[in-house]
Amino acid sequence: MRSMIVSADAKKGMVVKQRVRVSDLKLDLIDVTILRFLDLKQILQVSPGKRLLKIESVKDGGHVVREARVSRLLDSMRASSPARAKPASATTRAASVDDEKKSWILRHPSALSMFEEITRASMGKKIVMFLDYDGTLSPIVEDPDRAFMSQEMREAVKDTATFFPTAIVSGRCRDKVYSFVQLTELYYAGSHGMDIKGPPRSCSNGNKVKFNLFSLHRITDGDLVLCQPASEFLPMIDEVYKTLVESTKSIPGARVETNKFCLSVHFRCVDEKSWDALAEQVKLVLSGYPKLKLTSGRKVLEIRPTIEWDKGKALEFLLEALGFAASDDDVLPIYIGDDRTDEDAFKVLRQRGRGVGILVSKVPKETSASYSLEEPSEVRRFLCRLAEWKRQSL
Numbered sequence: 001m002r003s004m005i006v007s008a009d010a011k012k013g014m015v016v017k018q019r020v021r022v023s024d025l026k027l028d029l030i031d032v033t034i035l036r037f038l039d040l041k042q043i044l045q046v047s048p049g050k051r052l053l054k055i056e057s058v059k060d061g062g063h064v065v066r067e068a069r070v071s072r073l074l075d076s077m078r079a080s081s082p083a084r085a086k087p088a089s090a091t092t093r094a095a096s097v098d099d100e101k102k103s104w105i106l107r108h109p110s111a112l113s114m115f116e117e118i119t120r121a122s123m124g125k126k127i128v129m130f131l132d133y134d135g136t137l138s139p140i141v142e143d144p145d146r147a148f149m150s151q152e153m154r155e156a157v158k159d160t161a162t163f164f165p166t167a168i169v170s171g172r173c174r175d176k177v178y179s180f181v182q183l184t185e186l187y188y189a190g191s192h193g194m195d196i197k198g199p200p201r202s203c204s205n206g207n208k209v210k211f212n213l214f215s216l217h218r219i220t221d222g223d224l225v226l227c228q229p230a231s232e233f234l235p236m237i238d239e240v241y242k243t244l245v246e247s248t249k250s251i252p253g254a255r256v257e258t259n260k261f262c263l264s265v266h267f268r269c270v271d272e273k274s275w276d277a278l279a280e281q282v283k284l285v286l287s288g289y290p291k292l293k294l295t296s297g298r299k300v301l302e303i304r305p306t307i308e309w310d311k312g313k314a315l316e317f318l319l320e321a322l323g324f325a326a327s328d329d330d331v332l333p334i335y336i337g338d339d340r341t342d343e344d345a346f347k348v349l350r351q352r353g354r355g356v357g358i359l360v361s362k363v364p365k366e367t368s369a370s371y372s373l374e375e376p377s378e379v380r381r382f383l384c385r386l387a388e389w390k391r392q393s394l
C-alpha cells in the first residue's frame with residue numbers, strides 16, 4: 001500500500017465515511033477520519049491548511065485519506081506552559097496583555113475585592129470549603145515531592161476548618177496530600193476524588209456526616225473511608241506505573257508519580273524539544289489500556305481510569321455525605337483551585353446555580369469559576385478573612 005503525507009484543509013471537497021481510533025501510526029493520531037476519493041489529484045488541489053493527511057491508495061483505485069489531528073496532546077502540553085512572548089514591540093505587547101487581563105478580571109473578579117458579595121450569598125447557609133492543593137495551598141515547584149505548604153497557610157486552613165467543613169481535593173495520592181497538610185480534622189479527596197476519606201470521628205469538629213451512599217463507604221482501622229470508586233483499577237494502575245517508569249527513563253527530567261488510583265507524568269523538568277517524544281511514549285504504553293484515559297494539567301500528564309468520576313463528582317459526593325442534597329438551598333460550597341481538573345468542580349457549581357468557584361491564576365484563562373485569586377498567598381488571605389468574618393458574626 002502506497003502512502004504519503006500532505007498538508008490540506010480537511011473540510012473542502014471531502015466526504016467523511018467513518019470515524020475510527022488508531023494508535024499504530026507514527027503520527028500523533030487521536031481521532032482519525034477516513035475519507036475516500038477517486039482521484040488523488042483532487043486531494044492535492046485542496047488548499048494547504050494546518051492539518052496533516054495521510055493518503056493511501058486502495059484496491060478499487062480510489063484513495064483513503066486518514067486525517068490526523070496531529071499533536072493534539074502536544075498542543076495541550078504547550079497550553080499548560082506559561083504563555084510565550086509574541087514578536088511585537090514591548091509597548092504593544094504590554095498594552096494588549098493589560099487589556100486582556102482587565103477584561104478577564106471584569107468577568108472573574110478577585111474573591112478578595114468581592115468578599116462582601118460572597119459572604120452575603122452565604123447568609124442562612126452552611127459554607128463547605130473545598131481546596132485544591134498544588135498551586136492553591138502550595139506554590140508550584142520543580143520537584144513535586146517538595147511542594148510544601150507554609151505554616152501560615154496550614155494555620156489558615158486549620159482556622160477555616162474550625163468554622164466550616166473543609167476538604168482538600170487533589171490529583172495526588174491521598175496519603176501524600178495528608179503528609180503535606182497534616183491536619184486530621186479535614187476531609188481528603190486524593191487521586192482526583194477517587195479516594196475520599198473523612199476525619200476520624202473524634203476530629204470532625206461537630207460536623208455530622210450522614211452516610212447516604214452506603215454502597216461506597218467502608219471503615220478501616222478506625223478511620224472512615226468514604227469512597228473509593230476505582231479500587232478495581234489498582235492492579236492495572238500499578239502495572240502501567242512500572243511500564244511508564246521504564247519507558248520514560250531515557251527522557252531526561254521526566255518523572256512518573258503514582259497517585260494510587262491514577263498516575264502523573266511530570267514534564268516540568270523536561271526540555272521542550274523532548275515533549276513530543278515523551279507524549280509518544282506515554283501514548284504508546286496507554287494504547288494497551290483502553291480503560292485508562294490521558295489528560296493534561298500544569299506541566300503534567302494525568303492518567304486515570306475511564307470511570308465517570310472527577311473532582312466535580314467528589315464535590316457532589318462530599319456534599320451528600322455531609323447531609324446536603326444536590327439541590328439543597330442550605331449550603332454554599334466554595335471551591336478554590338488552579339488547574340484544568342478543577343474545572344469539573346467549577347462546572348458542577350455552575351450547573352447547580354449556587355456555590356462559589358474561585359480560580360487561582362495570574363493570567364486570564366478559560367474557566368467556569370466565577371471569581372479569581374492570583375496566587376496561594378491570596379488564597380491564604382481569603383481563608384483568614386473568611387474565618388475572621390465568621391468569628392465576628394458568632
Ligand SMILES: [Mg+2]
Nearest residue numbers: 132134135339
Ligand atoms: Mg492544583
